[in-house]
Amino acid sequence: xxxxxxxxxxxxxxxxxxxxxxxxxxxxxxxxxxxxxxxxxxxxxxxxxxxxxxxxxxxxxxxxxxxxxxxxxxxxxxxxxxxxxxxxxxxxxxxxxxxxxxxxxxxxxxxxxxxxxxxxxxxxxxxxxxxxxxxxxxxxxxxxxxxxxxxxxxxxxxxxxxxxxxxxxxxxxxxxxxxxxxxxxxxxxxxxxxxxxxxxxxxxxxxxxxxxxxxxxxxxxxxxxxxxxxxxxxxxxxxxxxxxxxxxxxxxxxxxxxxxxxxxxxxxxxxxxxxxxxxxxxxxxxxxx
Numbered sequence: 001x002x003x004x005x006x007x008x009x010x011x012x013x014x015x016x017x018x019x020x021x022x023x024x025x026x027x028x029x030x031x032x033x034x035x036x037x038x039x040x041x042x043x044x045x046x047x048x049x050x051x052x053x054x055x056x057x058x059x060x061x062x063x064x065x066x067x068x069x070x071x072x073x074x075x076x077x078x079x080x081x082x083x084x085x086x087x088x089x090x091x092x093x094x095x096x097x098x099x100x101x102x103x104x105x106x107x108x109x110x111x112x113x114x115x116x117x118x119x120x121x122x123x124x125x126x127x128x129x130x131x132x133x134x135x136x137x138x139x140x141x142x143x144x145x146x147x148x149x150x151x152x153x154x155x156x157x158x159x160x161x162x163x164x165x166x167x168x169x170x171x172x173x174x175x176x177x178x179x180x181x182x183x184x185x186x187x188x189x190x191x192x193x194x195x196x197x198x199x200x201x202x203x204x205x206x207x208x209x210x211x212x213x214x215x216x217x218x219x220x221x222x223x224x225x226x227x228x229x230x231x232x233x234x235x236x237x238x239x240x241x242x243x244x245x246x247x248x249x250x251x252x253x254x255x256x257x258x259x260x261x262x263x264x265x266x267x268x269x270x271x272x273x274x275x276x277x278x279x280x281x282x283x284x285x286x287x288x289x
Contacts, residue, residue, distance in 0.1 A: 009051035009144070023163065023227075050164065056145035057167035060198040062154040062179060068146065068199040073207055075288035077140065082279045082287060083272070085133050092138055105268050107261060108132060113271070114260040126278050127217040128256055130209065131224055134201030136289070146199055151225040153195045153235055156184025161232035182237060191240035192223070200225065208289055212282050219246040220253040230254060 080088065090104045102110070112128035137147045150163055157180045158168040173179045186194050197203055206222035213221075228234040230250045239247075 009048045009055065052145060053149065053164040054167045054170070055143070056149045056198075057158075057162075057164060058170040059145060060152075060154065061171060061173050062196060065154050065196050065199040069196070069203065069207075072137075072204055075208060078289045079286050080289060081285055082130060082133075082283050083276055085136065085287070085289065086129070088139065089133055089136050092135065102261075102263075102265060103268075104135075106266050109266040109268060109271055109275075110262060110264075111256050111260045112275070113266055115256050122278055123214050123217050123282065124220075124253075126275075126282060127213065127220050127253065128260075129275060129278075131205065131221050131253075131257065132201060134203075134205035134208070137201060137204060147201050149198070149200060149225070150227045151198045151200055151202055151223070152228055153184075153186075153238060154198055155179055155196055156186055156238070157182055159228050159232075159234040161228040161234035163227070186238055188237050189240055190238065192238060192243050195238055197222075197226070202226075208287060212284075212287075216246060216249040219250055223247070223250050224253060224257055226250075 086105055086108060089108075092104055108129050111131070112125050115128040116125045135147055138144070152158065152162050154173065158165060158171070158174070162168075168174050179185065182188075202222055202225050206218060209221055210218055223230065229236075229239075230247055231254070236244075
């Protein structure tokens with residue numbers, strides 16, 4: 001029996017991505033965070049997104065993220081190949097999305113095929129295929145707020161560039177003065193490697209892929225949901241020059257992540273041999289998860 005991604009306020013994980021597209025429309029500037037934009041209580045979909053972010057911002061603490069990273073970093077949950085992981089994610093049903101009935105595999109292939117059509121390097125194409133595979137944590141009973149959502153640094157002040165910043169008032173870290181300065185426990189310009197990010201599918205997939213892909217691909221995977229930085233310009237004071245250079249790749253990746261979904265259904269079986277060969281170029285047959 002297929003699993004459903006409904007263990008939380010969102011009827012579908014795609015509700016979060018749809019909200020992102022509302023905030024960052026294709027070809028346009030980011031929408032302002034005004035009352036009309038983010039507090040439309042007459043819109044049930046908006047209300048579920050608000051509930052999701054309230055839970056996310058309340059529970060994503062420094063201690064929680066450190067504990068989750070320690071739990072998942074040994075990569076001892078399962079051993080499987082990358083395409084097997086794609087098929088495993090495909091057991092996560094998203095039949096509540098009114099706009100499309102595409103499977104998880106087809107969503108991933110839309111992203112990777114759009115990248116391939118634009119002539120990017122093969123590792124970039126592969127990144128498009130695998131960047132969301134960390135969502136398999138939903139199949140291991142993680143709550144939605146610990147799998148998807150905009151990511152942000154913990155251990156320092158919460159930026160008002162993060163969506164729904166008012167919900168951080170309920171986060172226990174907000175009451176710890178040492179964690180609410182601009183830099184908090186970090187050194188200015190020390191680089192994002194020193195920073196603990198909120199826990200989610202980005203960081204988990206980074207842990208899985210970090211020994212296999214180029215650093216540009218790893219930045220795309222690890223920070224593609226860090227919208228406060230790559231779309232709003234926040235947290236530059238924590239970055240070093242290497243981060244700034246690599247974030248140009250995160251920004252190149254973002255349009256494919258947000259805007260590649262179409263009603264047109266890719267032929268997964270026809271494309272599978274190409275992607276199996278591409279996967280074999282970078283990953284071993286069996287990968288620790």
